[in-house]
Amino acid sequence: MTVSRPVPRTMGTSQMPAPDGAGPEAGLWWSLTTPAGARGALACMVLGPNASGALRRLGLPDIEPGKARVLDVPGVDQMVIVRWGEALHIMPHGGPAVMRGVIAWVESRAFARLPEPPPRAIYPEASSDLEAWMLRTLARAASPAAIPTLLAQPSAWSRVDGRRPLPDDPLSREFRRLIEPPLVVVVGPPNIGKSSLLNALAGRRVAIVADEPGTTRDHVGALVELDGLVVRWADTPGVRANAGGAEAAALEVSRALLPHADLLLVCSDPGDQLPPAVAETFPPGGDVLRVGLRSDLGRPLGDPEVCVSLKADDTLAAFARRVRGRLVRDGAMKGLEPLWFWPPDAWGGP
């Protein structure tokens, strides 16, 4: 199989370089928008960056932009082919055998595979690369709270005058947490209500709770919505000085999570302090929130910044707001200013 020079993974179509000495058939690529092996009635393959060149390379008649044809490809399948501007969508039957045949056919014609098609090729209705990235991001945002801000982005960017937003601006970095859920890791002594807190936030039993230390033996992860922000919540086993066997191994696993945490919740209750062994594993410079649990039993130790009691209704909502605010401040939740909402290494911006 000959493969022409692959195009970098996530460029907008308008930015795709034509390889040196390239004619219209150079740098052709293909990508699946339906997952391989999915059993839909129709699969969708996108080809680019040049529709006429792609059709010629496949030995098919040219199609005008905006037009669709049903074509019979001998030995492969009957398929619907739609041309959107310069992107070509090929829709054969979605069965695995047909898809294998279609992929072999396209690859035999020297198209390079892209893991993900450029957003402009998936959203041909978009009038700019920025709008295509916005539509792609809308389809992936984990937190519904991202939707109004995303819809406002094309017009926000059109007003940019003077300082251009940068990928690492704090508001942009925080806003991207509404797209890819941040990791929140909960640590603390055993039997102080860490797993009960997760269950209360999730509204269902995600973690095992019991009135004895060492109940959680491995970390438990769940997606939990906190005041509009979806986070990956990792509940870890309580840290005991004399942990051994499986419990010690589980503690090792949860320690390995700490460097990846966007926020570490260091928990205490009225009777127990955080053992120094855990404190030593905090990632330097990592964001830490000190949380007091079971505050109905008295003032939690460890100088907590926020207290929760599952016996008092109002503390849970206030706690969720506090955690959300540490990860995504109000300005980034409702931002109408231009933001780098796409992965910064994927595209250079408008």
Ligand SMILES: Nc1nc2c(ncn2[C@@H]2O[C@H](COP(=O)(O)OP(=O)(O)OP(=O)(O)O)[C@@H](O)[C@H]2O)c(=O)[nH]1
């Ligand atoms: N009074 C009171 N009890 C609570 C509260 N939250 C949890 N508990 C009780 O505290 C006990 C321990 O709860 P868990 O959630 O299992 O504690 P844990 O910190 O996950 O324990 P390990 O998994 O052993 O580390 C259970 O009996 C809970 O019912 C609270 O807000 N107030």
Ligand SMILES: [Mg+2]
């Ligand atoms: Mg637990």
